[in-house]
Amino acid sequence: MYPYNLDDARFCVKCGSTLLLKDRYRVLSPIGQGGFGRTFLAVDEHIPSKPQCVIKQLHLHQHSDSVGSKAMELFVQEAVRLDQLRHPQIPQLLAHFEQENQLYLVQEFIQGETLEQELKHQGVYNEAKIRQLLKDLLPVLEFIHSRQVIHRDIKPSNIMRRQPGGEVVLIDFGVAKYLTSTVLVKTGTTVGSPEYMPPEQTRGKVLPASDLYSFGVTCIYLLTGISPFDLFDVTSDRWIWRDYLPHNNPISGDLGEIIDKLIQNPLPRRYKSATEVIAALTPKAKPIAPQPINKLYSSTGIDYKQLNNLLAVQKWQQANQLTWDLMCQALSKPLGSYFFIKDIENMPCEDLRIIDELWAKYSNGKFGFSSQVKIYNICDCDYGQFCAAVGWNLSKSSSLTQALSFRLSAPAGHLPSHFWSGGTQLWRHLSALDTKLKSCYNR
Incomplete structure (x- = not known):
């Protein structure tokens, strides 16, 4: 004894x-x-x-x-x-x-299992579990990276699931490293787990993207249950993890693209931050297309029936002048006033949309402010190219009205004119109009 x-x-x-x-x-x-x-x-x-x-x-x-x-x-x-x-x-x-x-x-003490143990007990992960893991752990990586710390050894055995509760916990900071300016230029000691290690880490260099790579490799291991060494084809120099997915456990294209970008060997092709990955995972809200404005009265009390009637019978020149007058009314400015950037920003969306949609309606989409900013963007926001594209050759004429063609055969975006533009930097008006229309149409 x-x-x-x-x-x-x-x-x-x-x-x-x-x-x-x-x-x-x-x-x-x-x-x-x-x-x-x-x-x-x-x-x-x-x-x-x-x-x-x-x-x-x-x-x-x-x-x-x-x-x-x-x-x-x-x-x-x-x-x-x-x-x-x-x-x-x-x-x-x-x-x-x-x-x-x-x-x-x-x-x-963290009560629970590592993800390595969880995989053995519960089997491979499905898409929902991988998405949840990404959502749960990426904010932790975002937190440590914001404090200039890189974990350097992310793998299933270093991620625990706390019980009860199911919260994931990142453990083992024994090889964590401060991110300093020397990290990019000096080669240090190689630490980490080879199966999950990005190429730059094998050379002793680490960045936040290095942790993201290891996390991505962790994901494909949890999806397949296969060693990462066997999920990479050295002969073609590419990951073949999809070949090992169980037939009853498909992965959507968008999640696959996110994982593929996480585990890219070249750093420039990889996500640079956890914040980028979180954004990629966040569903993009589909903008609600605004309904066309069918009324001819705006909330500001302006009557657009006359503009509607002129455009309906293709009285383009009179409609062009009336458009300027109506915009002055919407901005509570005297008729004939010139507009500056601030005026465009202050233009009521409802009035701007009524004018834009009436011009588009009676020209089959050829004229109107939306047509103009579309052409402006096609011209890479080059005002000279834009003027040439819409046929605004003002310098060749002594009269503003003679410089315009009041016909439906005029170039797209030709009308309404921007005679109301004040100042010398006229291209700024188009940029401001582009921004305003995007806001008004929720684009």
């Missing part, structure tokens, strides 16, 4: 050494062991409820001095990172200390 220690014992009955680390933490059982450390489940004896916690011990036996020095650096670094990154989806650092020439790190 060997003597055993009682639950409340403070010293080992066999060797007399203390059973409490830092006179506070009692080890219950080992959790795991790696090349540089051991992890234990423990309780905090200083708190009445005796909550569980995780203790990491740096274990450097059988390693060279240089390797041990690097391991010690990373171990201390993890404590620093956890202390700085206070987030509900990152384990909280509880203590960091040295005792009897051993380094210890105490952190919050």
Whole structure:
């Protein structure tokens, strides 16, 4: 019979050494062991409820001095990172200390399974689970990257699902790295897990996009259950993860495109930030097309029946002059006033749309403000090209009216004229009109 220690014992009955680390933490059982450390489940004896916690011990036996020095650096670094990154989806650092020439790190205990364990117990993920995982973890990456920290070892075994609740938690910041200006130009020590590591990380360089790559590879592993090494075809230098998807577990094209962009080998083709991926995942709201305005009275009290009647019988010249007058009324300006950028911005949308839609209606879409800004954009917002396209050769005529063609055969966008434009930078009026129309039509 060997003597055993009682639950409340403070010293080992066999060797007399203390059973409490830092006179506070009692080890219950080992959790795991790696090349540089051991992890234990423990309780905090200083708190009445005796909550569980995780203790990491740096274990450097059988390693060279240089390797041990690097391991010690990373171990201390993890404590620093956890202390700085206070987030509900990152384990909280509880203590960091040295005792009897051993380094210890105490952190919050996460009750639950890693995604690696979850995959073994529940099988491969479907699209809904992958989408939810992306939505749950991308904000965490956005958080750490905004604090200039790169995790460098994202993989299924470093993501836990907290129970109860199902919240995902990013663990193991032992190899996390600060993003500094030297990261882009200096090659450092290669750390991480080869299966999930982007090409630049194998050369000791990391960026926020490096974590996104590892997260993308994590996703294709969870979708297939196949090692990432087997999901990449070196002969064609491309990922073939779709070939390994279960037949009863299809993935939509848009999610596939997002994953493909996450795991692009060339950095320029990859998402640059978690924020970009979140935006790509967010469904784009389809703008509600505004209904055509059928009334001929605006809320400002302006009557558009005369303009309607003139356009209906193709009295283009009279309609052109009346358009200017009606715009002056809508802006409460004297007739014949010139308009500046601020006036265009202040034009009531209802009046602008009535005028625009009446011109478009009676010209089969050839004339009107919408036609003009469309042509302006086709001309790459070059005012000279635009004037040539719509036939506004004002410099060749001594009369403004002679410079225009009041016929339906005139170039598209020719009418109504912009005689009302004030100032010298006339191209700015078109840009302002473009912006205003987009706002009025919810484009």
